[in-house]
Amino acid sequence: AQKITQTQPGMFVQEKEAVTLDCTYDTSDQSYGLFWYKQPSSGEMIFLIYQGSYDEQNATEGRYSLNFQKARKSANLVISASQLGDSAMYFCAMRAEGGTSYGKLTFGQGTILTVHP
Amino acid sequence: EAGVAQSPRYKIIEKRQSVAFWCNPISGHATLYWYQQILGQGPKLLIQFQNNGVVDDSQLPKDRFSAERLKGVDSTLKIQPAKLEDSAVYLCASSLAPFGVQFFGPGTRLTVL
Numbered sequence: 001a002q003k004i005t006q007t008q009p010g011m012f013v014q015e016k017e018a019v020t021l022d023c024t025y026d027t028s029d030q031s032y033g034l035f036w037y038k039q040p041s042s043g044e045m046i047f048l049i050y051q052g053s054y055d056e057q058n059a060t061e062g063r064y065s066l067n068f069q070k071a072r073k074s075a076n077l078v079i080s081a082s083q084l085g086d087s088a089m090y091f092c093a094m095r096a097e098g099g100t101s102y103g104k105l106t107f108g109q110g111t112i113l114t115v116h117p
Numbered sequence: 118e119a120g121v122a123q124s125p126r127y128k129i130i131e132k133r134q135s136v137a138f139w140c141n142p143i144s145g146h147a148t149l150y151w152y153q154q155i156l157g158q159g160p161k162l163l164i165q166f167q168n169n170g171v172v173d174d175s176q177l178p179k180d181r182f183s184a185e186r187l188k189g190v191d192s193t194l195k196i197q198p199a200k201l202e203d204s205a206v207y208l209c210a211s212s213l214a215p216f217g218v219q220f221f222g223p224g225t226r227l228t229v230l
Contacts, residue, residue, distance in 0.1 A: 004159075033216075043206060045160070045221035091159050102172045103148065103215035107159025
C-alpha cells in the first residue's frame with residue numbers, strides 16, 4: 001500500500017520569498033512517480049511537477065522544483081519567488097509504475113499556502 | 118487544446134435521490150479517471166477506464182455508484198440512491214496512457230441534503 005503524508009496543514013509566505021512544502025511517502029514499490037498538484041479555490045487540480053523514482057536529478061519546472069531525497073522518502077516542493085497567485089491548496093501524490101499498477105494516484109491531505117503582499 | 122470538461126459544476130439533491138455527472142476528456146486521451154474529494158481531504162480514485170474498459174474500480178461503492186465510458190470517449194458517473202456522506206467534489210481526469218500525466222477537470226460539487 002502507498003501512503004503520502006503532508007504534515008503542514010497551512011503555510012504562510014511573503015511575496016517574492018521562497019517556500020518549501022513538505023511531503024513524505026511510504027511504498028514498497030521499486031518504481032514509482034511523485035507529483036505535485038495545485039488546487040485554487042476554483043477547484044481544478046493543476047499539474048505542477050513530476051519526479052520518477054529512478055531520476056537522479058531533481059525535477060524543475062519554472063519556479064517549481066522538487067527536492068527528492070529517496071533515502072528519506074521525501075519529495076518536498078520548493079516554490080521560488082512566491083506570487084499572490086500561488087495562494088492555493090497543494091497536494092503531493094504518488095503512483096506505482098510497474099507490476100500490476102494501472103497508474104492510480106494516491107494523494108496526501110494537502111497544504112494550504114497563503115502568500116502575503 | 119481544450120481541457121477536461123465536466124458538468125454540471127454544482128448539484129444539490131436530497132438523500133435517496135439519483136444524480137449523474139458527465140465528463141469529456143482531453144481529445145485523444147485513452148485513460149479516464151473519476152476521483153471523489155471530500156472536503157479537507159485529497160482526492161480518492163473511484164474508477165479508472167482504459168478506453169471503454171474498466172481497469173480499476175476497487176474503491177467504487179458498487180451498491181450505489183456506477184460508471185460507464187461508451188465508445189471510449191465521454192463518461193458518466195451515477196449515484197443511486199445518494200447518501201449524506203456522498204457530499205463531495207467529483208473530479209474527472211484523463212491521461213494519454215495509464216502512466217501519463219493526469220489532467221483534471223473543474224469538478225462537480227455535490228451536496229446531499
